[in-house]
Amino acid sequence: AMAGLVSGAASAAAPVSAAGKSEFVTVKKTHFARKGKSYYIAGANFWYGGYLGSPSGVGARARLLKELDTMKALGINNVRVLAVSEKTEMTSAVRPATTNGPGKYDEDLLAGLDFLVDELGKRDMTVVLYLNNFWQWSGGMTQYLNWFEGSKAIDPNVTKDYDDYMAKTARFYANKDAQKEYRGTIRKIVGRVNSINGKAYRDDPVIMSWQLANEPRPGNGKASDKEKAVYTGWIAETAQYIHELDKNHLVSSGSEGLAGSAQDAKLFMASHSSKHIDYLTYHLWPKNWGWFDSAKPVESWDGAITKSRDYLNAHIDMAKTIGKPIVLEEFGLDRDGASFDIKASTKIRDRFYGEIFDLIQRRAAGGDPIAGWNFWAWGGAGRAANADYWWKQGNDFMGDPPQEEQGLYSVFDSDASSLALIKDHAGQLRSLQK
Numbered sequence: 001a002m003a004g005l006v007s008g009a010a011s012a013a014a015p016v017s018a019a020g021k022s023e024f025v026t027v028k029k030t031h032f033a034r035k036g037k038s039y040y041i042a043g044a045n046f047w048y049g050g051y052l053g054s055p056s057g058v059g060a061r062a063r064l065l066k067e068l069d070t071m072k073a074l075g076i077n078n079v080r081v082l083a084v085s086e087k088t089e090m091t092s093a094v095r096p097a098t099t100n101g102p103g104k105y106d107e108d109l110l111a112g113l114d115f116l117v118d119e120l121g122k123r124d125m126t127v128v129l130y131l132n133n134f135w136q137w138s139g140g141m142t143q144y145l146n147w148f149e150g151s152k153a154i155d156p157n158v159t160k161d162y163d164d165y166m167a168k169t170a171r172f173y174a175n176k177d178a179q180k181e182y183r184g185t186i187r188k189i190v191g192r193v194n195s196i197n198g199k200a201y202r203d204d205p206v207i208m209s210w211q212l213a214n215e216p217r218p219g220n221g222k223a224s225d226k227e228k229a230v231y232t233g234w235i236a237e238t239a240q241y242i243h244e245l246d247k248n249h250l251v252s253s254g255s256e257g258l259a260g261s262a263q264d265a266k267l268f269m270a271s272h273s274s275k276h277i278d279y280l281t282y283h284l285w286p287k288n289w290g291w292f293d294s295a296k297p298v299e300s301w302d303g304a305i306t307k308s309r310d311y312l313n314a315h316i317d318m319a320k321t322i323g324k325p326i327v328l329e330e331f332g333l334d335r336d337g338a339s340f341d342i343k344a345s346t347k348i349r350d351r352f353y354g355e356i357f358d359l360i361q362r363r364a365a366g367g368d369p370i371a372g373w374n375f376w377a378w379g380g381a382g383r384a385a386n387a388d389y390w391w392k393q394g395n396d397f398m399g400d401p402p403q404e405e406q407g408l409y410s411v412f413d414s415d416a417s418s419l420a421l422i423k424d425h426a427g428q429l430r431s432l433q434k
């Protein structure tokens with residue numbers, strides 16, 4: 001069949017036998033349900049999963065199958081994956097890109113996503129697909145503005161001015177032409193027919209949810225009321241649009257929680273109360289947010305873990321108030337001594353993972369609306385290629401996207417203690433599924 005027909009057109013592929021509704025992940029009050037049982041996410045971030053599935057040069061299908069088998073054996077039941085990237089001049093962005101200009105898609109990379117989704121189905125795993133990125137490492141919203149505002153796509157890794165970057169990138173939400181193109185890309189992906197198995201994405205229960213973007217923020221920490229209103233409207237309208245295209249799947253925002261909402265709880269609650277947002281997401285980054293100092297791990301540990309626990313609990317409590325499930329879909333910490341070297345130990349990271357897993361397990365077992373976790377991020381067999389640990393086109397993909405050192409947060413297949421922790425806690429979450 002023609003690869004990935006556009007939405008609306010009758011699929012040339014064999015008609016999809018409508019999967020039983022219950023095969024889809026659905027929301028039952030403040031919990032997920034799947035195949036007649038409650039469903040908890042013991043997941044990994046695997047942004048490059050579609051890239052590995054590509055039949056073209058950038059693909060590595062044998063590696064992908066091995067990675068999926070390794071994750072499956074650990075009891076990982078879900079992966080969170082970048083669905084589409086945009087070609088950009090920004091240095092620390094992935095190359096090649098799915099979109100090489102408005103409406104110009106690389107069918108080989110889209111076929112990679114097809115392959116990934118098909119292989120996940122064979123392993124009874126689900127996937128969360130994010131359709132854009134607030135950050136530069138996949139082109140994202142900034143690249144849309146370069147296309148439609150004509151503004152230069154500035155890489156904050158170069159300027160080091162993240163405040164300026166965030167304020168500018170947030171102009172994406174109100175840019176009519178950018179939104180029109182973004183919705184075209186949404187139709188392209190959501191309306192896709194899998195070129196491997198002929199299934200329409202919208203009818204495939206392997207997909208758990210569509211996510212508006214990776215870490216969409218209203219602007220920077222000083223976002224104005226106007227920016228917050230635009231952001232809130234964008235979330236509701238885009239989520240509604242996706243539901244119009246696809247009656248089967250859940251929609252989430254990809255928000256980090258308060259850290260991604262200018263620390264404004266009212267904004268986080270308001271922007272996620274929309275009936276078109278089915279569940280809440282949040283992310284936890286003690287090192288990025290300055291709570292943990294890798295150079296002073298002992299001195300900064302207590303403050304970091306206390307703030308982390310408070311962050312975890314506060315968002316579960318907000319989910320309770322809003323009455324929706326919430327997933328901690330990103331969290332991570334670097335290797336001992338802030339090393340990027342795969343040979344460095346991971347004692348502190350393991351301790352951090354254990355604390356997060358324990359708190360989530362305890363509150364989930366207590367019936368609270370926390371529906372699981374995705375650690376950031378699966379490195380598996382990926383290996384850094386350069387002495388400076390920066391990614392260059394053609395290098396292995398791993399958990400750290402190109403805008404970060406290759407090894408910063410990745411969990412590699414050789415990190416035995418980390419994998420043992422993940423396996424143990426994936427099993428604990430699974431035991432809650434009734």
Ligand SMILES: O=C1NC[C@H](CO)[C@@H](O)[C@@H]1O
Pocket residue numbers: 135214215283285288330376400401404409
């Ligand atoms: O979505 C993200 N959140 C944090 C990750 C690690 O810093 C980062 O790589 C990614 O952009």
